[in-house]
Each structure stands twice: as structure tokens, then as C-alpha cells.
Amino acid sequence: MKPPWTVFPDIPASSIGWRMGAGEGYYDRFYRWYSKLSANEQDEYALKNPVPADWTDLYQKIKEYPWL
Numbered sequence: 001m002k003p004p005w006t007v008f009p010d011i012p013a014s015s016i017g018w019r020m021g022a023g024e025g026y027y028d029r030f031y032r033w034y035s036k037l038s039a040n041e042q043d044e045y046a047l048k049n050p051v052p053a054d055w056t057d058l059y060q061k062i063k064e065y066p067w068l
Contacts, residue, residue, distance in 0.1 A: 001033050003049045013054040034059070035066035 004011075004018070004027050011017040018027045037045065046059045 001030050003051070004030050005052055005055055006049075013052075013058075031062055034062050039063075 004023060005013070007026055008017070008023045011021075011023045015021075015023075017023045034042065034045070042059065042063065051058050
């Protein structure tokens, strides 16, 4: 999957648009998909898709709370 910020570049990380709106469904699917990757796959994905400044800690958040 593509990172959420590349699919919806006009929605800032802190926007309600990820909880209510166009980005909500995609963010939820991404979160579930990424949490199911192995630790090595997550690390590889994160290296290939570094987070922008406003998305800091997204990958770590998913690792710590894979059920959200």
C-alpha cells in the first residue's frame, strides 16, 4: 500500500480528515495492513517510505498499538 500522505497529500497529519472524511477509510486500511507486516517488512517499508515531519512516529505508533 502507498503511505496515506502520498494518497491524500492535501490532508495534514493532524487533520480530522483522517477520522471523518476522505482519508478515514484509507488510513484505517493502511493501519491494519502495516500492523500485519512482519517486523522486517515494517522496517523495510519504513526505509523506503520515510514519514514527513508532520507524520512523526506513525510507524512506531502502529507497532505499539496494532489493534487501533
